[in-house]
Amino acid sequence: MSLKYHSGLNRTFFIVIILVGLVAGSMLIKRTYYLASLALTPSSVGDVDVRLDDASGGLTKVTIYFRTGTNDENTEAISTTSFRLNVSSDNMRELSVVDQDGNDASTLVSEKELESTGQWKFPVNSVKKEDKIIADFAAVDESLEGYSSSEYKPLASFYLKGVGNKNSLQLGFDKDTSVMYSKRRPVTDIWEE
Amino acid sequence: MKLTSLISIAAVMILMGGVFFGVTLVQTEQDIRNKADELKEHKVNVCHKTGSDSNPWVQIEVSENALEAHLTHGDIQGNCPSQKKNDDKDKEKEKDEAKDTPSTGGVTLASNVTVVNQTFTPAAVTPETKYVYITTKFDFWIKFQGIDERRPDKIVRVIFRKGEEELHVYNKVVVTSDSKGIYRGTITDVRPGVYEVLVKGDGFLQKKFVNINLARGANRYDWSKDPLLAGDFNSDNILDARDVSEFLSFYTDEINPVNGDNKVFDLDMNNFLNSTDLDLVLGNYNQLKLEGDN
Numbered sequence: 290m291s292l293k294y295h296s297g298l299n300r301t302f303f304i305v306i307i308l309v310g311l312v313a314g315s316m317l318i319k320r321t322y323y324l325a326s327l328a329l330t331p332s333s334v335g336d337v338d339v340r341l342d343d344a345s346g347g348l349t350k351v352t353i354y355f356r357t358g359t360n361d362e363n364t365e366a367i368s369t370t371s372f373r374l375n376v377s378s379d380n381m382r383e384l385s386v387v388d389q390d391g392n393d394a395s396t397l398v399s400e401k402e403l404e405s406t407g408q409w410k411f412p413v414n415s416v417k418k419e420d421k422i423i424a425d426f427a428a429v430d431e432s433l434e435g436y437s438s439s440e441y442k443p444l445a446s447f448y449l450k451g452v453g454n455k456n457s458l459q460l461g462f463d464k465d466t467s468v469m470y471s472k473r474r475p476v477t478d479i480w481e482e
Numbered sequence: 483m484k485l486t487s488l489i490s491i492a493a494v495m496i497l498m499g500g501v502f503f504g505v506t507l508v509q510t511e512q513d514i515r516n517k518a519d520e521l522k523e524h525k526v527n528v529c530h531k532t533g534s535d536s537n538p539w540v541q542i543e544v545s546e547n548a549l550e551a552h553l554t555h556g557d558i559q560g561n562c563p564s565q566k567k568n569d570d571k572d573k574e575k576e577k578d579e580a581k582d583t584p585s586t587g588g589v590t591l592a593s594n595v596t597v598v599n600q601t602f603t604p605a606a607v608t609p610e611t612k613y614v615y616i617t618t619k620f621d622f623w624i625k626f627q628g629i630d631e632r633r634p635d636k637i638v639r640v641i642f643r644k645g646e647e648e649l650h651v652y653n654k655v656v657v658t659s660d661s662k663g664i665y666r667g668t669i670t671d672v673r674p675g676v677y678e679v680l681v682k683g684d685g686f687l688q689k690k691f692v693n694i695n696l697a698r699g700a701n702r703y704d705w706s707k708d709p710l711l712a713g714d715f716n717s718d719n720i721l722d723a724r725d726v727s728e729f730l731s732f733y734t735d736e737i738n739p740v741n742g743d744n745k746v747f748d749l750d751m752n753n754f755l756n757s758t759d760l761d762l763v764l765g766n767y768n769q770l771k772l773e774g775d776n
Contacts, residue, residue, distance in 0.1 A: 299487060302494050368730035371723040371770055412767045425770050429726055431760065433734050466770040470727030 334358045334365055335469035335479035337372065337462065338441055341455050346391050349452040351376070351460075353426070354441040357469065357479065365479050366435030366472040371413060371427035373463035376449070377420075383451035386416045397426050397445040408432040416447050425466070435472025529671075531556040620669045621702045622679075625709040626686055626749075628762045629663040633751040636665060641680040642672055642694075649673070664706045674698055680775065685746045686710040687766075687774030688719050711774070712749045713763040719774040721766055729755075729763060 337355045344350040353374065358364025378384050388394040396414045403409045413427035426445050430436040452458060469480040530542045626636070635658050642650040650672050657665035676695050682688040689710050694703060713721040715728050732744040738755040740748045749759045766772060 299490055302491065306494070306498075369723045369727040373770060410764055412764045413770055415769075427723060427726075427767065427770065429730070429764065431730070431733075431757075433736075435730075466722075468723050470723060472727075472731060474731075476724065476728070 334363055335367065335370075336441075337444075337467070337469075337480065339374065339460055341458070344389065344448060347450070348387065348389070348391060349449045349455060350389075350446055351424075351449060352446040353444045355444045355469070356439060356441045357437045358439045360439050364437045364439045366437040367430065367469050367479065368435050368472040369427070369429050370444070370469040370480075372425075372467040374424040374426075374467075375461050375463060376422035376424070377459045378452070379457045380451070380453055381421070383453070384418070384422065385450050386418060386422055387448045387450045389448055391448075391450060394447065397424060397447045399426075399428070399445050400443045402442070403428070403444070406432075408436075411445075414445075422449070430472075528557045617698050618670065618672050618674055618696050619700050620672055620696060621666065621700070622669075622681075623664050623666050623704045623706045624657065624681055624689075625664055625706040626683060627709045627712045627766075628750040628759070629659070629665075630750075631663050632661045633659045633663060635659070636683055638665075638667065638681055638683045640667070640669060642677040643680060644675065644677060649677070672696055679703075681705075681710065682719070682774070683710060684717070685715055685749055686712055687714045687721060687772070688776065690775035711766050711772075712759075713766050713772075714774060715746055719776065721763070721772040721774075722770060726763060726767060729760060733760060 335355070335357050336359070337353060340352050340354060342350045342352065351374075353372065355370060357367050376384075386394050388398075395416055397416055399409075399411045399414065404411075408431055410429045410431060411427065412429060413425055415426075416422065416424045424447060428444060449458075467480060468478045471477045471479055528542055528544050530540050532540055622640075624638070635656050637654050638657055640652045640655050641648050652669055655667045655669060657667040659665050674696050676693060679691045679694045680688055681691070687710060689705070689708065691703070691705055691708075695701075711721070713725050715725045729747050732738060732747055732755055736756065738744065740753045740755065744755055747755050747759060749762050752758075
């Protein structure tokens with residue numbers, strides 16, 4: 290009896306050690322994979338698009354779209370994005386920023402779909418006209434995981450009056466203030482230049 | 483039980499104990515190193531009044547905790563001037579010059595004139611060399627946005643500036659909180675005059691206070707009605723999207739305990755990173771770049 294008992298005890302110890310080793314090993318592998326995934330995901334995968342659409346009353350709707358990757362394997366979760374969009378025209382005198390009813394406006398309209406999640410805040414939001422139209426906007430995702438999407442989703446919009454020919458508009462993002470920061474790698478700006 | 487079995491069991495136990503002990507030892511050593519680094523950072527320079535006639539002041543380094551006691555008995559925070567060293571240097575130089583052989587100095591002497599080798603003894607430096615020190619005591623009170631009750635001490639940088647010139651820079655001034663979260667600091671070796679004073683703490687934007695008139699003796703300035711604004715986590719004196727994203731990278735749970743890496747984000751110093759801290763930052767983030775005073 291004693292021989293079988295002690296052999297069984299030895300076996301148990303070795304099994305325990307093997308199990309502990311397996312658990313530790315799998316945690317290490319998982320950590321290595323995570324770090325490797327960080328390295329593999331390119332930093333410039335975020336993208337922004339501006340679309341101009343005709344709206345009622347002869348207005349032009351300017352919508353800023355964004356995505357955080359180009360496909361599901363190449364997507365980064367973000368926590369914060371901000372931009373300064375400059376709009377100028379050959380006919381600046383006629384150009385003005387309005388709401389959808391044609392009244393003067395000083396803010397952009399943040400996307401309702403994002404607002405409805407309850408996870409987004411839009412702390413910076415202003416549009417003004419100087420020698421050009423300057424639209425400043427910031428969006429913060431407060432969720433614990435961050436936000437990711439490989440499809441373009443609308444972020445914010447505003448209306449212009451007096452555009453005339455849409456091709457006459459010149460639009461450009463200020464590089465210094467137009468950023469999209471990764472949730473996991475906070476100092477990494479994934480906005481593709 | 484067979485001996486071989488016993489030995490096997492003992493070997494395994496020793497192995498496991500050894501691994502555990504080794505890990506604990508490494509961790510303890512790292513804790514000690516961290517603590518030593520922490521203590522090392524919290525030392526301040528003090529010009530210590532010895533009470534001796536021949537050597538009235540000496541440069542020492544003391545713990546921040548002992549600073550108040552030293553200042554009370556007449557010590558001065560900061561460096562002692564180097565006048566005494568210069569006096570010693572001058573003495574040495576004069577001694578060397580006296581050893582030189584005297585010359586005619588380029589003058590043609592008549593045949594009946596003899597150059598006498600005369601040794602000059604330089605005048606001794608009077609033992610009672612007086613040092614003139616600034617006798618201002620500058621007490622100030624400041625508030626950090628989000629802190630409304632007693633909290634641990636903080637470290638701030640204080641700069642006294644005239645025009646573009648930063649005349650006095652104190653990088654590690656310890657400030658102590660009262661029960662309402664108002665912090666007090668003391669600086670004692672500032673030359674009297676009118677200054678702009680810049681105050682900055684980790685995680686907060688710099689604040690400027692103008693027309694600060696320091697006279698000899700006690701000076702008291704209460705700036706607690708104008709709090710330092712929260713949100714500058716990378717110390718560039720600008721609150722922007724990058725600061726917000728840095729905070730959110732550590733905001734991975736509803737309540738995140740403070741550790742060595744994320745301490746700066748705990749703005750209200752309640753030992754947790756949570757939505758209260760985030761709301762403080764977002765409340766200030768109302769333009770793409772909010773710059774602190776300069």
